[in-house]
Amino acid sequence: MEKIEHTMVRTNGINMHVASIGSGPAILFLHGFPELWYSWRHQMLSLSSLGFRAIAPDLRGYGDTDAPPSPDSYSALHIVGDLVGLLDHMGLDQVFLVGHDWGAIIAWYFCLFRPDRIKALVNLSVPFFRRDPAINFVEKFRAALGDDFYMCRFQIAGEAEEDFLWDTVKVFTRILANRDPKPPLIPKEIGFRGIYKDPPSLPSWLSQQDINHYATKFNQTGFTGGLNYYRALNLTWSLTGAWTEGRVKVPTKFILGDLDLTYHFTGMKEYIHSEEGLKKDVPALDQVEKSKMLDLSNSYTLFVNETKSLPPLKTSKYLQKPQKKKVKKAKMEKIEHTTVQTNGINLHVASIGTGPAVLFLHGFPELWYSWRHQMISLSSLGYRAIAPDLRGYGDSDAPPSAESYSSLHIVGDLVGLIDKMGIDKVFLVGHDWGAVIAWHFCLFRPDRVKALVNMSVPFRPRHPIIKPVEGLRALFGDDYYICRFQEPGEAEEDFAGDDIANILKKFYGGRNPSPPCVPREIGFKGLKAPELPFWLSQQDLDYFVEKFKQKGFTGGLNYYRALNLTWELTAAWSGVQVKVPTKFIVGDLDITYHFPGAKEYINGDGFKKDVPFLQDVVVMEGVAHFINQEKPEEVTTHIYDFIKKF
Known part of the structure; x- marks a missing residue:
């Protein structure tokens, strides 16, 4: 144990304590609740002796890592952002990822958000949970297991903390030594203190020294940081609409014990072992191992050795579209208007035509109507033109809180929209704020975009420090x-x-x-x-x-007003390139083109570096900001000439 090194790393605005040992391919271990890096001590020592570099942080809110006070700072976006920043700091391009309990949940999200950073995944205890678009996590648990279910009880700030700190040693003994797989229910009249007052005897694998290590750390830091993960469950749900139908596409092994309470959730055994369950959601799932063994280091070793040489994911190929068709002008009255329920809101959608789908995203202060010219023209050329009033605009719902307008929310609306419309991939066209959203769409879900035409607002890489x-x-x-x-x-x-x-x-x-x-x-x-x-x-x-x-x-x-919130939530994508085929159009009188350094960035190497599949930049002379309305025919031609290639 004394060979394990301990360092502090500044990442995503917090100081993170990191334990590490060994050299070679890196394995990143993510602990659960109520645990610490220390939970991985056995695996770290074993795997470091087998030629791996074992890295285990105290996650945000735990141990010697900073603990922001607000539960709103504990979404999966925040935690994955911490971890991507950690890898960047350590100079690691890819890691093997191993998670348990809450660490497994974070690992699933890590693989959804940034599969390019993961060689392979070994997850323990908590399987992948498919996001239900109709009901948030806590309410789903409440409906299934009642108000006394421990996750529901954890929602009340301060209540669990008070009971847990009553006798930390007993709390850890009760939690870590538990072998009862029934759902943990904590009636209010008994409370957490009543549940934990008579802990079982220590199992053979857990020493009193281990218990004391946990108790000492949690006596210093308290339990609020760890409990805030549960309190941010619904926040994570609200921010991840873009991945509702997402699949984990990294090589995966899943391990759990037959006495694990997660294995006994209603329907869980069937989901884990069914081809239409976990295997469908995690298509690169190598195997599921139900184990009674306590030392699983050998399972990790076998799996990571098998996957050391896996090739990186390859970009998709694009099909050629038939050549230009004869133009047939449509009329405005042929544009259809519908309301689509998506990501918890009603979205007004205008559409016209049939064929490959083109999704248009408007800016401020505009509406779907800003794309009327392009919709009519492209529909006559064999495309299905779709233009919603974005969240907050026109005939779409407008949630009152500014915190409901991050790019995560808007992209979630749009992914839900194309899911409802049965569309796998779209050509994406954005202007002004629609361009900002389109850049984020391509960062979050490049698998849903055939090609991008963006106007006015170039890609702006996230600054790691300045909001x-x-x-x-x-x-x-x-x-x-x-x-x-x-x-x-x-x-x-x-x-x-x-x-x-x-x-x-x-x-x-x-x-x-x-x-x-x-x-x-x-x-x-x-x-x-x-x-x-x-x-x-x-x-x-x-x-x-x-x-x-x-x-x-x-x-x-x-x-x-949500600009800084989007910045906070997108740390996981710092330094990420936009890797979809792209064309960019701007007017030489557009305020965005005269932003300090913008001309040099757009026309130099910077833009191409950040958007490596950038194929064309068009600067239109004498044209101002509202380019798609000012020069409708020219812009339509630019869009068509680009998307017809695919």
Whole structure:
């Protein structure tokens, strides 16, 4: 044990304690609740002697690692972000991943989010849980097992902590020595203290010294960090809609004991052993091992040795589409309008045509209607054009909290939408905020995108330290429009003092590419409204006005207010490239093109480095921000000429 090295690593905004030993291919061990890196001591010593580098952190909230106070800092996105940052810090491109209990849950998510970083997975105790789009985790457990089920009881902040700290030694003895596979129910009248007051005798594999090690650490740190994983269960559910139908596609071995309580959950045995269950959700599952053995190091060794030389995942091939068809103009009235339930909201969707699907994502302050020209033209060329009002806009639902507008939420809506429509892959087209969402869509679910055409907003790699709003404030000051949008209600109040038509004309008619700053003493309503731009008819403006009069601007503004939240939740994708075939279009009068360093990035090597399958960059002369409406025919041609290749 004394050969195990202990270091502190700064990752994803926290300090993480990491235990490690050995050299060779790296194995990353993830512990569960209520445990520590120490739970892997046996495997670390054994596998390091067999030529592996064994790495076991105290996860966020545990042991000598930092414990942020809020449960909202313990989603699977946060934890995987910590671990990706750890690998980056240690210079590790790929690892073998081993998880148990909560560590297994995090490992499944790690493989969903970043399969490129995993050589192979060995998970223990907790099988992959398919996300139910209709009911969150805690309510599902509550419906099945009642309010007394331990996970439901853990939701109340402070209650379990008070009982656990009553006698930490007894708590650990009771939990670690448990051999009763029935669901742990804790009636309120008995409480956790009543359950743990008479612990069983220590099993042969657990010494009093081991118990004391855990007790000492948890007496120092408390249990809140570990309990916050349970309290963030529903948050993780709300953020992972994009992976509802996701499959774990890394080589996997699953091990559990026949007395493990997870094995005795209703329907679990059938799920684990069925070809239509775990094997379907984890198609590269090598085997399931139900074991009574206590030392499983040999199982890990056999599996990782078999998978040491596995080739990396290969990119998919793209089919050639037939050559250009004769144009047949459709009419606006042929566009169909439906409402689709997805990711917990109702999404208004406009669509027209049949054939390969093209999904259009609008920006701010816009609607599906911004794509009317492209939809009509491409549908006549043999494509199915689909344009939703994004969350918060038009006839789609608008959750009130800004925390419901992260890119994880929006991409979750869109993946759910194409699932409902029975579409496996789409051509993706985005503009402004729609482009931002499209970049994230391609990061999170590249398997669902055939090719991407993005406009106005180039890919912006995540800065590992500086939050986006703080970065913009440092560049442009507090008056920069995105900074002004951060305060809930302020921009809305300012907009309310003006006519909606004037507000929209101020956005749509702008042709000054300098950074839009709005001094507080002037406000948005103090800015002069330009004439209606030549590319927008009064009828078009009236449509936008009517919808924003009904819905308001809060939904769209909440995308800006969730910028820092998206940054916080996407640490797992720091440094990741967008690996789908891409075309980028921007006007030379677009404010985004005049962002400091943007021209050099777009036209130099930087953009191509971050988007390696970038095939074409088009800079349209004399064109401003709302490029798809200002130059509808040219933009449609650019889209068609690109997507017809695939």
